[in-house]
Amino acid sequence: xxxxxxxxxxxxxxxxxxxxxxxxxxxxxxxxxxxxxxxxxxxxxxxxxxxxxxxxxxxxxxxxxxxxxxxxxxxxxxxxxxxxxxxxxxxxxxxxxxxxxxxxxxxxxxxxxxxxxxxxxxxxxxxxxxxxxxxxxxxxx
Numbered sequence: 145x146x147x148x149x150x151x152x153x154x155x156x157x158x159x160x161x162x163x164x165x166x167x168x169x170x171x172x173x174x175x176x177x178x179x180x181x182x183x184x185x186x187x188x189x190x191x192x193x194x195x196x197x198x199x200x201x202x203x204x205x206x207x208x209x210x211x212x213x214x215x216x217x218x219x220x221x222x223x224x225x226x227x228x229x230x231x232x233x234x235x236x237x238x239x240x241x242x243x244x245x246x247x248x249x250x251x252x253x254x255x256x257x258x259x260x261x262x263x264x265x266x267x268x269x270x271x272x273x274x275x276x277x278x279x280x281x282x283x284x285x
Contacts, residue, residue, distance in 0.1 A: 146188050147174060159192035159226055160202070160211055162218070169195035177207050177230070178237040189235030192226055 151172065157164055158172060165171045175194035178184030181204070194202070202210040207226065211219040240252050 147191075150174070150188055150191060151193050153229060154193045154225075157193065158195040158198050159229075160194055160198040160207075160222060161215060162222075163195050163197075165195070169197040171196055173199055175199045175202065175207075177226070178235075179204055183238050183240060183243050185235075185237070187235060189230060189233030190237070192229065 156172065158169070159175070161169075163169050172193045173196055174186065174191040175198070176184040176186070177190050177192060180186075184190050192207075198210075198214075201214065205213075208219075208223055211222050215222065240249055244252055
């Protein structure tokens, strides 16, 4: 029911590009303004309708940044519209400290540290492969 109300507030269109559901954009889905990975919840005030194309394109970029870069001509009006919606449906995201038990918080922090280490290794590997490609060699990693 809440999703139907959110859709109605945006006239069933994507909050980002204004499109209605189609085969090309693969339909309208809820998009979290504050990502789930940042403890954003699936509640009015934190979701807007987005075509699947915009949802995929946005990824984890901040929604204002996404709108400004992807739709610069309409960004000001679309940002204003989403901000009006947010003002009506007040939402304050929780932080990990208030959402998790002490044990879960320790696990969460360990996961973040592990992820950052993994990401650094992946970026290093990607850099070495790119460097090798520019040098035209195919040495072992």
